[in-house]
Amino acid sequence: MDVYVGGRVRQRRTMLGMSQEKLGEALGLTFQQVQKYERGANRIGASRLHQISEVLDAPINFFFEDISPSLTKKRGKTALAEAQAEYDHDPMAKRETLELVRSYYKIKDPKIRRRIFDLIKQLGKTLSEK
Helix, strand or coil: CHHHHHHHHHHHHHHCCCCHHHHHHHHCCCHHHHHHHHHCCCCCCHHHHHHHHHHCCCCHHHHHCCCCHHHHHCCHHHHHHHHHHHHHCCHHHCHHHHHHHHHHHHCCCHHHHHHHHHHHHHHHHHHHHC
16 A cells, blocks of 8 residues: 555656655655655655645545555555555656656647657557557
């Protein structure tokens, strides 16, 4: 659970283009502490999660959305390893994906944005057929 919630903190922070340093400053923490939260090495308490949700302008439930039911039932090192593996394979958790989405929405012209979208979809289809 800690890995998942930390991953969602990282995802939201990255979507906003905020550095770990900036989030740490807003929370009165070092960037190392933010890193530990995001990796799931340190558990985020309720009051800290509330503070994070305000800084990142996200409702509390954002940090628990789409959580796998299997994560809520398992405990211990095996569960931690499984959670980390699941997170590592989630394309939405990757920095590259978040930067791509953020850059895409910086394109102001909706026609150009749509053409880029269509191009990427076509490239994905073409490459998956090979």
